[in-house]
Amino acid sequence: MDSISLVGLSLGIAAILLGQALEGGHISSLVQPTAFLVVVGGTLGAVMLQSPLRTFLDGVRMARWVFMPPALSHEEIIGQVAGWSQIARKEGLLVLESRAQGLTDPFMRKGLQLLVDGVEPGRLREVLEVEIGVWEAQMRQSARIWEGAGGYAPTIGILGAVMGLIHVMENLSDPSRLGAGIAVAFVATIYGVGLANLVFLPVAKKLMAHISTLATMREMFVDGIVGIANGDNPRIVESRMRGYVA
Structure with missing residues (x-):
């Protein structure tokens, strides 16, 4: 949590x-339920219009990371790769094939399998970095739906306020209702600006931070795998990976 x-x-x-x-x-x-409906419904519609379905659904699912971040264990990955390095140095790369089948992370499984297959270190890094780039771009695109919501909500709030003022103007014949009507109209603006700056934009920033951390962990893993492929000393491999940890 x-x-x-x-x-x-x-x-x-x-x-x-x-x-x-x-x-x-x-x-x-x-x-004001009506103002809330206008702002939230209008913002949701605008975000859905700008995003492909998969991107939108992924972005909604990622929102749980704000309160329940993804498991980030640099030490576990460093320990795994350092262990593989020692095994490869003593018994050879083929011994690691059984370890690859037991990995639950598809990216790590693919990296270790390429290592076992004897892919040249430069090409190994190239393949895995391309995958990191594509994955990170997709994740950031999903997170940006919250950034988009933060941009649309204030404008939708102003739209709701204008709609409320139109209703007020229709009741000019009853001055006693003007003050309360104007107050209600501007609640939509409060909802729009408040949701944008207290919820939508902060959520987008936090998701971007988590994505950057996950991407760094993958880059750390790639550095370790390439070190094994180059035949580096296990302590050198571990030391390079620890350089990624703040």
Whole structure:
């Protein structure tokens, strides 16, 4: 559980509600289902329009990383590759074939299998780095749906406010309803700007950070595998991989 995400979101919402209360306003005045429907529904529609279905669904699934980040164990990967390096040095690369079949990560399984197959180190690095590049580009494209939502939400909020003002203008004959009507109209703007800056854009940034970390871990793995292919000393292989860990 990523506690800082939960604390940050709670703090942001609490600060806004507390500010509303300190100014003498009623928190209930910020609860407007119609404005929420306009902003969230309009933003969702715009994001779906800009994204292919698979990209959209992947981006939605990735949102759980904000509170439940993917497992990131540099030490486990370093330990595995260093162990493979020692085995390869003592018994040869073919002994590692059984290890490749037991790996659950498709990328690591492919890398180790190419190593066992005797692929030349330069070509091994080239193949795996191409796969990293394509994977990272796809992941970033999925994460950008939240960035897109952060761009659309404020504008949709303004649209909701204008719609509310149109309704107010239709009731000019009743001045007693104008103040409350205008207040309700601008709640849509609050929803749009608030969701964009408290939820959508921060979620996009956090997902990008996780993707960068995962890509670095893959690059670290590739460096270790190529070191084994070059016949480097196991301690050199481990040392190079530890250079990726902050």
